[in-house]
Amino acid sequence: MPDRGEAHAGGGAGESDFIELDGVEKVFDVRRKAGRLRRERHQVRAVDGISFRIPRGEMVGYIGPNGAGKSTTIKMLTGILTPSGGRLRVAGIDPSRDRTRLARRIGVVFGQRTTLWWDLPLRDSYRLVHRMYRIPEARFRENLERCVELLDLGALLEVPVRQLSLGQRMRGDIAAALLHDPEVLYLDEPTIGLDVISKAKVRDFLRDLNAERGTTVLLTTHDLTDIEQLCKRVMVIDHGRLMYDGPLAGLHEVGESERTLVVDLERELPPITADGARVVRVEGPRQWLAFPAARSAAPLVARIAAEYPLMDLSVREPDIETVIARMYAERSTGG
Template identity: 65%
Template sequence: MTAPSAPVIDAEGVGKEFVLRRRTRGLRRAATRVPAVSEVSFTVRPGETVGYLGPNGAGKSTTLKMLVGILTPTAGRLRVAGLEPARQRTELAYRIGVVFGQRTTLWWDLPLRDSFALLRRMYRVPAAEHRARLEELVELLELAPFLATPVRQLSLGQRMRGDLTAALLHDPSLLVLDEPTIGLDVVSKAAVRDFLRRMNAERGTTILLTTHDLGDVERLCRRVMVIDHGRVAFDGDLAGLRALAPVPRTLVVDLAAPAPPIDVPGARVIRTDGPRQWLELAGNPAAVIARVSHDHEIADLTLREPDIEDVVTRLYRERPDPSAPAIAGDVRHNVE
């Protein structure tokens, strides 16, 4: 039997507290400890693509910053690519790639090509390896028309593809992504998702991403973790998460003219605005749509899937005690 490979990420009881100092009387200041992450434990194996989910303020960004060495944990043990991130941050930088959706690692006033050349020297990548890898990434992400364009003149989608290239030029084993598709149009999102799926499938790149976009999770992640009040509340697949916290789909109906609330089996109206009505579905969507179309003159219909915020919020409501242990999904990833 082949021995299992070592985890790319190994977190055991990791916690992070911030100290806030507030003025009380005169020049005196009182220190308050605020926990951002508490007793987070999980492993990520080579080749996994994992979504790390939760609303703003749940502790996602704090966790990522500890994983890449920007922040030092105040409790627990953390290893990434076999290294202690905060203590071995420089060495770790050669083994991981990081993309923050709202920040760029590229040089704002330089052409894209020059940013890539600088990164080659920073990571000490041999010229021949850099050239081959850059050609591959430029082709996959269709960056050739923009290589001579200063970064500040790129569209958001073009810049994001440039940031992905920059993060992968030194061939890291782990790619950490924070909102990689935020603000992108539909075409750019599809290009980024296809590229990430291909990198994982063909090169075995391990991917950990945070996102509020359910499309990212559905198309990329076989495993999701939900962080709740600084703790891992769920670890499993997306189907398991939806089963634990089911959220109804919504049918948006644009009638030809304003009308009383639609009354059909398997749905209830939760909102109206002139000729537009929102129906929460409890039954078969096809049956509801057929009945609505039969009974009313319809201008347009849209079936809306719940986004990840809705699913996570539902999970929070059904798990009021944040100190409770994580809920396991259909697949237990922390047990070999």
């Protein structure tokens, strides 16, 4: 695959401002009933003055609750939607004004929708992508072989898309988005509904893609484990506004969020005592311990394993809605 340094020379975007948003807004006009025969027009501000920059080659998590404005932002970044205000550039291109030129430089995966052809075998879908983007034959074959190998798609190439499981289709969609060597990849809930094995394959592939090819990745997800394993930087959006931009550990500190360690013991015992953790629930031999999300679970796990008859344990991440609720509570109290 081509080196990023030699691809798309003269694109007009520097390394530090590959993706630029300055005061970007998106307002929708919505008509609502105001009586039996009358409707009133209301404005819904889906994105409200967002500004940020993403350098080339960075992998960033873009998170928030449902309706926060995440998908609207991505649709503006791809040119599907036109901003109501502000300035937006991707690789020096205004997406809404030059969507066709930008399409050759970006890849998009929407977790809830497929870009594959429903009744065609996976291989035929890829051939259509090959023709649409006019990908040179040698480059297409090389990229396809790499995606098939790393995403474990070999046994699925002759299977119609409608017969694929959600996890298989998601891996197929990611491969389709990468066949033309995009410089930036937008992922909207790429692991939604996937089993543990499929999630691990997708995460490993994205990590390798970013490290080896320098692909810029903007990832929206409700799964904080996706962010924790893939992104050093996270941005939180809620009610169309950017609330936080920084490392994940800093987000946990701001929101004072907690992770939960679920411990299964060999037998029922009194509540576990461990520094920095507190038991929040006990049911027979199973106990739930809360501890600060910004801290590593390793010391706590090691201590419990050494001092208690342990059968099994798991770590549960705080959900994004809880983190954001804590951030709001902190702001409202003036902290």
